[in-house]
Amino acid sequence: MGTYVVRRILIALVVLVVISMLNFGFINLAPGDPLQALLPPEALRTGVGRLYEDAGLADSIPVRYVRWLNAVAHGNLGESFQSGDTTTSLIARTLPRTLLLTGSALALSIVIGVPLGILSALKNRSMLDEIITVWSFVFTSVPGFFLALLAVFFFAVRLNWFPTGGMYDYDKTGDLGNLLHHLILPMTVLGLLHVPVFVRYVRASMLDVARQDYIRTARAKGLRERAVIWRHTFPNALSPFLTVLGLSLPGLVGSSVLIEQVFAWPGMGRLSINAALFRDYPVFMSTSLLYAVAVLVSNLLTDLAYAAVDPRIRYS
């Protein structure tokens, strides 16, 4: 077990370095640079060399990559070209907002998705099952940003129930009720987009377990249907749940980037896209690195949790 974890961490580190190389190469090869994005053309024409040297952009990409990697290894993620804030402080500010949005959306999608999946499996091939299946089919087919646009259009613009975007009204920063009022719409959209993942998984898994011999045995020895379902089927159907949860996280993070964009939610997704568009190299590199770390860590934890839950799995 110990060696397995060490090996997985080492592989993850290698993958991380490769991802960072690709990211660094891509964003630096992209046309334009932070100075072009920020300064008027005349300023660039007159003082080009000095400005680029001052900004540390005069060297070749490999040289700059090694310098960046060295700084990161020493815990220095650099400063934003746009605001001059340290990248660490920008992330410290935006990450909790993104976690609040994705976390609450994930909770909502589990709360809705798991019961619907169970219901769908218990009433297999019924009208209800069909409705749930079609419903989750529709929600896997709707592009996230369009669902978000529709939600804003109907519930914010037409009905005026919720604000159209942002996190607080300008005069109510820090007010919890105001925050929740802003959170409901993006959270619901993101959550609904993620519901089908759990519906499909729970339904398929419940039906699969229901076919097992030990379920037939449980029925044969005269157990009540309730006991068969809740004591024998349900816990076994949920055992790979952690894996599904872990594997679905990159998708959730991916759609949260677009949702943040539509709802003007000032989280890390917006920070990252904004940094990519303005060629704010340090901010972009740090946020994409953080995304990659999060995904790799959740993959690793998923596998380990899997082993902890299911005694048949032993890593060596």
Place this chain on the structure above:
Amino acid sequence: MAIRAVASPGTGTPLQEAAVRTTPGPFARVRTGFGENPIALAGLAFLVLVVLLAIGAPVTGRYSPTATVLTDFEEPPSAKHWLGTDNAGRDVWSRLVWGSRNSLSAGVAAVALATTIGMLLGAFSGYYGGFADGLLMRVTDAFLAFPGIVLLLMLASILGPSIVNVALVIGFLGWTGVARLVRGLFLSLRERDFALAARALGATDWQIIRRHLLPHVVSPVVVSATFLVAFAVLTEAALSYLGLGVRPPAPSWGVMLADAQTVHVFQEVWWSWLAAGVTLVLLVLAVNYVGETLRRALDPYGDTSG
């Protein structure tokens, strides 16, 4: 069954024909699949309709998609402009029809690219195994582990907005699923008796792959390519929405949706972006239903997660 087989004229013996009849071929299974599922049939009809409208765009579009008519500015839907006009005085129906050309061709080109790369790498990796196989699996792991949209945004912003780049980027990102699918099938196919027999008869690797193994993966690849089309059309829309896809004023569904980023258009000229969004959702639903039906008909043991 057997009696009808005897009565029907055919080339084989009655017994052979009966056997053929009880195991219908892929086309017959697909036909039955659509026959039993009216929603899927409606989806197929919708797809055909969209493709026909796209092909006949110069006629079916009724107006030019980029011509601005200043007298018909932000008109709501009417007999003259079926879906109204947008904030630049352009006919929304026309933009929708012409836009379907860009959206569909970006989707189809991306899927062709992804499927080609995926099949080649998957077949190679599954057939030969070894180091290349391990490497491919790690690469696909990395692709799966990465939030796709972030990579897409990055690549698209680097290559610049154009429809060719959109297709390239989506194709580059979408091949991993097909590669894993083909690899998995090849791992077991290469050990099957007919593959061993072909090898024993002196067939070269290329002959075995092309003549004996590839035909077995066509059905599942067709199914997975169908779902990929949905993914590609959605992704084109998302990229164009963010200003990284098809370059305005050229029409595409994503470009039309991007108009909603202007508060005035979003709130007051809602028909101009709603039409594109609804069509997009219907198309993706249709593709997914068709794909699901194909999967049930062609690949009964396939992965249910799609």
